[in-house]
Amino acid sequence: MHEHNLLPLVLLPDIRLRKKAQKVTDINDDLIQTLKNMHHTMLTAKGIGIAAPQVADTRQIIVVDLQDREENPDSSRPLFFINPSITWKSDTYDEVEEGCLSIPQQLATVKRPVSIGLEYTDINGNAHTLEASGLFARCLQHEIDHLNGVLFIDHLSQLKRNVIARKSKTIKKELIKEDKNIIPIAT
Numbered sequence: 001m002h003e004h005n006l007l008p009l010v011l012l013p014d015i016r017l018r019k020k021a022q023k024v025t026d027i028n029d030d031l032i033q034t035l036k037n038m039h040h041t042m043l044t045a046k047g048i049g050i051a052a053p054q055v056a057d058t059r060q061i062i063v064v065d066l067q068d069r070e071e072n073p074d075s076s077r078p079l080f081f082i083n084p085s086i087t088w089k090s091d092t093y094d095e096v097e098e099g100c101l102s103i104p105q106q107l108a109t110v111k112r113p114v115s116i117g118l119e120y121t122d123i124n125g126n127a128h129t130l131e132a133s134g135l136f137a138r139c140l141q142h143e144i145d146h147l148n149g150v151l152f153i154d155h156l157s158q159l160k161r162n163v164i165a166r167k168s169k170t171i172k173k174e175l176i177k178e179d180k181n182i183i184p185i186a187t
């Protein structure tokens with residue numbers, strides 16, 4: 001097996017983006033390889049986060065890699081999160097424009113808590129807690145939403161959500177025609 005493989009992306013509309021992911025009980029080679037493949041796929045698509053349902057995997061795993069998007073990137077920051085769970089959210093919110101690898105070419109401003117607490121397991125099976133704020137916290141919230149079948153458009157008004165959902169159908173058809181790296185199953 002290659003060290004990294006590109007995984008086909010699941011695009012809206014697709015029922016698999018709406019299913020809850022399953023808790024990981026066995027951290028095996030396949031899981032670690034999937035995380036590496038997700039990371040490679042995310043970087044190739046110029047994303048900063050990716051969750052298992054976006055590559056048609058049903059496990060509770062996400063990858064977050066802000067790369068150089070923040071002024072002081074912490075190179076010791078974890079990339080791979082198994083069974084991540086938010087333990088608290090700040091009372092302060094901010095609004096920032098978000099996109100999603102499963103909803104290409106569309107951006108919208110989403111209101112989220114500025115800071116969060118997180119519990120997760122690493123690839124060695126060790127449990128951790130961390131506090132995150134700013135873009136890191138936002139990205140973690142976006143990806144953990146995916147594990148619950150929630151998309152960033154769900155945080156918008158129904159009107160905005162409908163507009164994006166409608167455009168997504170058209171964009172997905174175009175991308176399938178262009179034979180882009182996606183899973184062409186609309187359900």
Ligand SMILES: [Zn+2]
Nearest residue numbers: 099100101102
């Ligand atoms: Zn997303």
